[in-house]
Amino acid sequence: MDDDDVRRVLSRVAMKDGTHHRDIIGSAVDIVLRRRRRMRAYGAAASGVAVAMGASAVVWVGGGSAATRPEPATSSPAVSTSTQAPAKQSLWDKQHDIYNRLAGLVNPLLPSGLSLTQSQSADLFPSGGFWLRGPSGTNSFDLSAVAKSNRNQAMENGCVAGGVCSHRQVPGGTLYISTKNFTADYGGNSGYAPGTGKQVLSFSDEYEFVPSADDGMAVDLMMSAEVSKEHYAAHPPSDDWQGQWPPPDVSTNGPRDASGVLLSPDDFATLIAKPGFAAVTTVLDQYSPVSAATLAQHKAADGTIEAAVKPVLPAGLTLSIATDDRLGFDDAMTLTGPSGANMFGWRTEPLPKNWRHGQACSSHTQPKCTWKEVPGGEIEVTHSWLPGYIGGATYLLAPGQADTQTAGSDVYKYLPDDPNGTVVIVSTGEQYRDIPWAAERPTTGAFADPSRPWPPPARSGVPFNAGGPLLSVDQFAALAQKPGITDVIQTVNTAVDKVGGVNVSIWG
Amino acid sequence: MTEAEEEFREFAVAVQGHLRRSAYLLCGDWHLAEDIVQSAFVKIFRVWRRVRKVDNRLAYARQVVYRCFLDLYRKEKKQLPTVPIAGLADQVVAESEGGDSSFDGMVLEALAGLPPRARAVIVLRFWEDMSVEQTASVLGVTEGTVKSQTSRAVAQLRDRLATAFDEQAR
Numbered sequence: 001m002d003d004d005d006v007r008r009v010l011s012r013v014a015m016k017d018g019t020h021h022r023d024i025i026g027s028a029v030d031i032v033l034r035r036r037r038r039m040r041a042y043g044a045a046a047s048g049v050a051v052a053m054g055a056s057a058v059v060w061v062g063g064g065s066a067a068t069r070p071e072p073a074t075s076s077p078a079v080s081t082s083t084q085a086p087a088k089q090s091l092w093d094k095q096h097d098i099y100n101r102l103a104g105l106v107n108p109l110l111p112s113g114l115s116l117t118q119s120q121s122a123d124l125f126p127s128g129g130f131w132l133r134g135p136s137g138t139n140s141f142d143l144s145a146v147a148k149s150n151r152n153q154a155m156e157n158g159c160v161a162g163g164v165c166s167h168r169q170v171p172g173g174t175l176y177i178s179t180k181n182f183t184a185d186y187g188g189n190s191g192y193a194p195g196t197g198k199q200v201l202s203f204s205d206e207y208e209f210v211p212s213a214d215d216g217m218a219v220d221l222m223m224s225a226e227v228s229k230e231h232y233a234a235h236p237p238s239d240d241w242q243g244q245w246p247p248p249d250v251s252t253n254g255p256r257d258a259s260g261v262l263l264s265p266d267d268f269a270t271l272i273a274k275p276g277f278a279a280v281t282t283v284l285d286q287y288s289p290v291s292a293a294t295l296a297q298h299k300a301a302d303g304t305i306e307a308a309v310k311p312v313l314p315a316g317l318t319l320s321i322a323t324d325d326r327l328g329f330d331d332a333m334t335l336t337g338p339s340g341a342n343m344f345g346w347r348t349e350p351l352p353k354n355w356r357h358g359q360a361c362s363s364h365t366q367p368k369c370t371w372k373e374v375p376g377g378e379i380e381v382t383h384s385w386l387p388g389y390i391g392g393a394t395y396l397l398a399p400g401q402a403d404t405q406t407a408g409s410d411v412y413k414y415l416p417d418d419p420n421g422t423v424v425i426v427s428t429g430e431q432y433r434d435i436p437w438a439a440e441r442p443t444t445g446a447f448a449d450p451s452r453p454w455p456p457p458a459r460s461g462v463p464f465n466a467g468g469p470l471l472s473v474d475q476f477a478a479l480a481q482k483p484g485i486t487d488v489i490q491t492v493n494t495a496v497d498k499v500g501g502v503n504v505s506i507w508g
Numbered sequence: 509m510t511e512a513e514e515e516f517r518e519f520a521v522a523v524q525g526h527l528r529r530s531a532y533l534l535c536g537d538w539h540l541a542e543d544i545v546q547s548a549f550v551k552i553f554r555v556w557r558r559v560r561k562v563d564n565r566l567a568y569a570r571q572v573v574y575r576c577f578l579d580l581y582r583k584e585k586k587q588l589p590t591v592p593i594a595g596l597a598d599q600v601v602a603e604s605e606g607g608d609s610s611f612d613g614m615v616l617e618a619l620a621g622l623p624p625r626a627r628a629v630i631v632l633r634f635w636e637d638m639s640v641e642q643t644a645s646v647l648g649v650t651e652g653t654v655k656s657q658t659s660r661a662v663a664q665l666r667d668r669l670a671t672a673f674d675e676q677a678r
Contacts, residue, residue, distance in 0.1 A: 006662060009669065010635045013615045014529035024542050025520040028549030029513060
């Protein structure tokens with residue numbers, strides 16, 4: 001029995017598919033959407049597989065963590081109403097506007113001894129990119145406001161993933177409160193010192209004000225912090241353990257406060273009742289106009305990008321910050337040419353260890369991966385595409401159009417032969433064909449509702465170019481080998497997002 | 509449905525078959541395999557805005573599935589079907605019209621007899637056809653660990669499956 005035999009028996013067993021197929025995709029989406037607003041704190045990132053999703057009993061918790069703070073105001077909360085029409089501005093503009101202005105508006109309203117600062121954390125940018133600082137430490141501070149009709153009602157349905165939930169009436173509406181502690185054994189009691197499994201390592205608290213008035217704004221605040229460090233046992237939990245013991249500390253730079261939450265529910269109720277808070281909700285409202293300073297920041301960033309790429313981009317192509325909702329992705333820019341536009345992003349990374357020329361595409365699972373020899377290295381190109389309607393609801397499409405490809409994305413990768421060289425990666429994507437919607441309105445599903453227009457737009461709103469990628473492989477090869485390309489990419493990516501780059505993290 | 513959700517669903521539909529099979533080889537139970545893949549999808553969708561442009565998203569998803577499996581074992585090791593898989597083999601035999609499923613059951617039972625990480629090493633190396641370096645990267649262990657666990661696990665599998673394989677080969 002050799003290695004090929006092992007492969008053969010594994011394939012044979014695995015390919016005999018089980019008969020039970022439940023909708024694991026829909027369930028996963030549902031779980032995430034329900035959790036999203038409540039479990040963003042890093043404590044929740046350790047939730048893993050076995051998070052209890054059942055609602056726990058609703059238990060009233062009175063008072064807050066800081067007994068000396070002021071009592072709630074008796075006036076109605078000073079939240080504004082979302083009555084303004086959508087302005088002609090991009091998501092980039094709105095998110096940067098919040099990041100630029102929020103601390104200045106909130107700080108005068110906070111209890112004495114507390115202050116809000118930008119966290120400089122790209123991961124939480126922008127509305128959550130703040131830290132609340134107090135005498136005992138720091139909490140992450142994620143404040144948002146949406147029109148009451150657009151709220152997700154997650155907190156009104158009780159605790160999604162455990163913790164303690166309560167609600168009470170406050171002037172002008174209802175205050176929902178959720179507190180959750182994450183103990184050492186939350187993700188499994190494995191390897192902790194005896195008696196420390198129930199030690200609280202972090203917390204994640206959330207308050208949400210829901211106004212009584214239908215045209216009011218719902219205001220949500222999430223705070224979290226590390227409370228204490230793990231205490232590990234003298235030995236690993238099993239002989240099967242691999243790697244360093246005890247495990248390295250991975251949370252040294254996050255918010256930390258041994259005393260817990262810095263702003264109590266009463267403090268929150270007081271905060272939103274202050275007259276100055278209306279200006280806060282106005283800034284948080286996605287439809288409110290951004291400041292002239294932020295628009296100028298956008299213009300300056302585009303100017304920086306234009307100047308930086310001029311020496312490296314082919315003639316006729318220009319690069320600018322995306323004006324749709326792609327902020328935060330690594331293709332957060334738009335490449336524009338004479339025939340249309342592409343989504344565009346780029347980055348550099350070190351050559352993989354032990355890389356050898358000729359390995360391009362060797363480890364790829366993309367259905368279409370091609371490579372090309374170029375002086376000093378090779379170019380790898382992977383292509384993927386989307387069918388006519390990417391939600392899988394093929395009944396929405398014209399007959400025979402289910403497999404029609406309408407959008408694609410390409411990743412170009414320059415892999416140098418020099419072991420100390422730098423890999424240059426460009427990702428592009430675009431819609432290149434109109435979505436072939438069915439002529440007749442469907443009789444089932446959301447689009448059966450006659451109030452929804454049918455057919456939907458044939459173009460989704462992302463950059464469109466009938467010819468696909470604007471950058472050819474040869475043009476990319478020339479670009480990747482331009483002197484100083486690494487600095488150009490760094491300059492451009494910094495201009496797109498002044499907070500920093502985007503890091504992919506498995507555990508979110 | 510948002511554009512991001514639509515994209516995620518399209519990706520998940522494309523990869524779920526492969527991931528389910530991988531998870532099945534790891535745990536030996538289709539229901540549990542679906543639990544593992546669903547947990548992986550939860551993790552992936554949570555960070556989809558960042559994952560969506562990873563140039564090898566299947567590899568990324570695969571890594572999450574394997575780590576979900578190891579996490580699950582660490583948390584609920586008493587409930588994983590290390591022993592019940594023998595029962596699964598019996599069940600498969602009972603449901604089978606021929607001897608093939610019996611052979612499959614023995615393969616699953618042999619896999620279940622391996623420690624979880626060794627099981628993952630075997631499935632990554634011989635089902636996913638990953639290199640030693642890639643396997644080490646997915647599991648977060650050294651290449652030396654992958655080599656030694658592969659060697660021991662294959663020897664163990666060979667020992668457990670020799671009879672069944674010989675019978676199958678005839």
